[in-house]
Amino acid sequence: MLIGEEEHAPYERPNLSKGFLCGEEAEPVWLTSKERWKALEIVFQTANPAVAIDRAKGEVQLSDGSVAPFDALILATGGRVRPLPLPHHPAVHYLRTTDDARAIAAKAKTGARALVVGGGVIGLEAASTLKGMGLSAVVIETNDRLLGRNIPAEAAQWLADAHARIGVEVRLGRALVGLSDANDGAVTASFDDGITQEFDLVIAGIGIIPNTGLAEGAGLSVDGGIVVSDDYRSPDDARIFAIGDVAARLTEGSARRMETWAHAQSSARKAALAILEQPAEVEPTPWFWTDQCGHSLQILGDPASADSVIARGDGVRLYVREGALVGAVCLDMPRDFAAARRLVGKVLNPELAADPAIDLRKSA
Structure with a gap:
């Protein structure tokens, strides 16, 4: 049984900030076909998220009040978007789901002005895509360079130069401090250097918060993510595993998460092999990629x-x-x-x- 909060069947997220956002692809990139799910005898519980885990009974409680018994339980709850540290404003959008992408696309009219808060992978991919759709784009980043968390400085500069060539304006060392209504549905953004500017659309991409609530409620160890051992099994319950973005794997005494497509795949495979009591495989070296401004940057190890x-x-x-x-x-x-x-x-x-x-x- 696969339990999920969204009403859609599982889909690939990397495309949301690129082909799906700009309308080149009418549908998300589905993980596999409906026929394949049926052949695998996988039962879906979509739009019916889990709300609690009863470890004593070996059950998961769903939002509609029903329960699902388990012999093995995999938590692949990922993360939710990190909100801006400002009062909510309807002009602000986040990009995590297909519904988010559709909402942004609806406002992404040719000639519109977009502000992207956050110079990480999601923010820069969104800026690149919006620029290609005929919008102007300004990216602000509080740090002194782009992509500071996971890409070497020289490679980050390659992408900064690519954005400059297509006309994306990047402002480093700047923070958004306020938003207020302007005329014709626009919003006035105030920055920490005293500058104000009007935009039609604001996209925030400042990271995620791991969804650890289910694990915490069940008494499982959490340390910036759901703590797991080498085979992604919880040290507190041999029946429970955590994979993907939410998994905090114990390595050399510290718990470390990885937010990449490749890790979501490799961690799922390793957990599945452990559940099936099959021999472990050598895991591939971690890697990820980002496509921006007509370029593809790949990072390994x-x-x-x-x-x-x-x-x-x-x-x-x-x-x-x-x-x-x-x-x-x-x-x-x-x-x-x-x-x-x-x-x-x-x-x-x-x-x-x-x-x-x-x-x-x-x-x-």
Whole structure:
């Protein structure tokens, strides 16, 4: 049984800030077909979220008052959008669901003025898409650079330059401090430098808050997410697992979450194998991607742990520690990225790896 808050069947979220938002795709990217769900004998409880877990009875209580018994329970509750630290204003939109994307698209008229609060992946993808739809776009970010949480500074600058080329205005070190009604349905935004400006649409992308309420209510350990062991099992109840964005996996004594599509997939697979008492597989090196301004940036591994960087042409950076590859960033270089995924952990020859004319696979 699959229990969900939304009324839709499961769909891919990355497309919401790109093709679905701009109308290139009329439907979300469905996870699989209705026929496939039926063949797998999966029962849906959509628009009927879980509200409590009774571990003693082995039951989940749903919002309509019914209960669902379980032998194994997977919490894939993800996160909810982090709201702006301001009074609610109807001009502000968030982008997490298909309904959110449709609401933004309805206001995204050619010539409209969009303010994007937050220079992370979601905010920048939304700004890129809106600019392509004929809107003007201003991005404000409180930090001194874009994408500060998860992308190396040089790669973040590549994307900052790409936004500048298409006319997206980026303001760093700035914060939104107020919103008030203006004429013709517009809103006046006030910034911390004293500047005010009118916009027709405001999109906030300042992160998510993990949905840990069910776990906390059931007495499960929570530390910035639902605490799980290596196989994504709760240390408090061997029947319960947490996967995806909400899972805080214990690694070297600390709990760490990962908000990527690839981790949602790999964590689900590892939990499923554990439930089926099948041998564990070697997990792939973490990676993610973002498509903006006609470019695709792919990020692999843990660049922050490197002690040196190999520059491979204009669009590839290889991050090594004690000579071995620990991470990579590639701009519009999918072949090099595919090679880097196979080379993680291997010692590279710096001269060969730095030469774009040489197949990267030959550098190890």
